[in-house]
Amino acid sequence: MKENHKGGEKESSQSPISHKFDGKIVIKEQKRNIVADQRAALQVIREFLKSKTSFDVLPVSYRLVVFDTSLLVKRALNVLLQNSIVSAPLWNSKISKFAGLLTANDFLNIVHYAASNPDESVNLSETLTLDGLASIKSLSGSAVLDAVSIHPFRSLYEACVKMNNSSARRIPLIDRDEKTHREIVVSVLTQYRILKFVSMNCRETRFLLQPLRDLNIGTTTNLCHARLNTSVGEVIDLLIKHRISSVPILDDDDKLINVYEAIDLLALIKGGVYADLSLTVGEALLRRSDDFEGVYTCTLGDSLFVVLETIRKSRLHRLFVLDDEGKLLGVMTLGDILKYILFSE
Secondary structure, three states, rough: OOOOOOOOEEEEEEEEOOOOOOOHHHHHHHHHHEEEEHHHHHHHHHHHHOOOOOHHHOOOOOOOOOOEEEOOOHHHHHHHHHHHOOEEEHHHHHHHHEEEOOOOOHHHHHHHHHHHHHHHHHHHHHEEEHHHHHHHHOOOOOOOOOOEEEEOOOOOOHHHHHHHHHHHOOOEEEEEEOOOOOOOEEEEEEEHHHHHHHHOOOOOOOOHEEEEEHHOOOOOOOOOOOOOOHHHHHHHHHHHHHOOOEEEEEEOOEEEEEEOOOOHHHOOOOOOOOOOOOOOOOHHOOOOOOOOEEEEEEOOOOOOHHHHHHHHHHHOOOOEOOOOOOEEEHHHHHHHHHHHHHOOO
């Protein structure tokens, strides 16, 4: 050190210390912050779900189609198509009780059974009523699941957990009349409506910035797929065997070009054709409804925030994860996303 006698100050004779910038350390620190922010955001979203009721998700005005179990299946199908809906609650008027949900999977089971029993297919299409669906489901080899429901004023979080535990994509909201104690079907809550509600009303979603490659959401192994020349019958077998709602369609280079969904079957059997499944997927897709929502994709570099923003803006049921060449890497359903939000650590 040397003294500066004029000002009484001391000056250092040593050179200033040089700090080398390490980009890797900064990146690691940023990544740690993103992970911490995401964990905190998920906890806030869970508390948000617990603070809201299932009834809160419903729009101010809505329409509900309910089928009596004595109705013919073919008439129920026409009503579904006319109203552009894919499911409806069932009501047993004999005992005034909720009787489950009619979904696209029920029609899968009917077609699968009819294809295995062609002699019964014509009679089946003309006489089968909704209360006979359980027996068809059992005969076709599908598991008969208990009808899950929830009171509309129970928490939204509880509704999500119930859906996850039962592998259901939707849950009916059932109330009871105070005087008669009879059940009342209020509405049906879907995974899509819940996730859209979260994306629109919970600001913490903007902190869900970890890339999907780090989150382990969805299915990435043993992926089912089909080609345009695959028969519809083969695709139906895949849908039933693996209990999935769609099969991705790949080209000869294994690039995703389309998807065949369980609901595509509704338009196919509108005319009462239950047993002819030799039609190819390519031919069947030509009969698809004009209101098809499209195929939604993402990459492993996308974040959950980006996915939820897509859900906020568009109606979808799943996303296909693709690489840079458009080849299929995985499938992420809305149920997978909801499960991650509920239970990830």
